[in-house]
């Protein structure tokens with residue numbers, strides 16, 4: 001079979017200290033007045049000053065907007081407010097500096113400067129009719145991949161459900177990945193964001209949407225993250241660990257943008273939305289049951305993933321080698337203090353499964369890529385298997 005491949009990525013600048021190139025990159029995009037969107041913790045770290053200094057040194061007037069929020073995913077209202085601010089100041093470029101939620105707000109607010117409706121009008125696949133003003137995304141965590149993706153995830157406050165804008169028109173112009181910015185990231189965030197990156201590499205790898213380019217990026221990202229997430233979690237000042245986690249996360253983000261997530265993310269959405277759990281921690285309690293369900297379709301790929309995780313599969317029967325992948329992942333989650341089942345999050349009410357399954361089944365944008373066809377009852381079984389590890 002001759003597979004056709006479309007592969008999209010922003011222009012990528014990766015390296016220690018690369019935040020100092022923000023001004024030069026914004027100038028290449030024709031920026032004269034930039035809005036820098038960030039979060040309160042990043043503002044304290046000094047990174048904002050370095051980005052602003054770089055922009056002003058390139059002759060670009062810059063205003064800073066600090067996004068305050070109280071839910072793990074940003075509410076749509078915040079992106080709308082930031083876009084009004086951008087329009088009123090006459091911004092011709094939006095720079096996002098922060099974790100995934102900040103980057104999502106920055107991307108969406110730049111889009112709303114040109115596209116006049118509300119965020120909820122653009123939920124779904126390719127609903128955004130035009131590109132916004134140019135954007136530069138600078139992540140301060142290794143995980144979400146938001147700097148290289150066409151997605152923005154929001155909490156719809158009217159329904160308390162997480163929803164995505166997934167549109168080619170949302171892809172940033174430039175991603176600047178400076179591993180030094182992740183040094184201040186605390187251990188729990190390093191673990192949950194790092195495992196999110198792992199999922200962005202692993203989940204597409206065993207889906208129907210993978211292609212030879214994303215497969216190579218996936219295996220490299222899985223190997224880098226499996227090797228370095230522990231050292232980065234244990235010692236935030238370990239620069240080797242921060243460097244390779246940033247590289248792994250970048251590769252995983254490229255996979256996410258070009259092959260997309262599937263079953264695990266779809267089943268995590270109802271849980272994350274209801275309990276306001278941070279994104280990475282909403283994925284891990286259902287990951288093992290989801291992978292176990294897919295394994296019958298993609299055994300060969302689970303064997304490759306076990307090897308990328310550092311396991312020795314020589315001499316094992318194929319099904320044993322594939323199962324070793326799950327065993328290895330479970331041990332990794334435990335070492336990182338991440339939940340391996342729903343009970344680990346004190347979620348014990350099984351009566352919720354019926355509704356979650358209906359909500360997750362509605363995420364056909366993601367489930368259509370799953371290697372197995374799923375009914376609502378299949379999804380219920382996966383949730384029920386996730387209550388104990």
Ligand SMILES: [Fe+2]
Pocket residue numbers: 144196199200265279
């Ligand atoms: Fe994710």
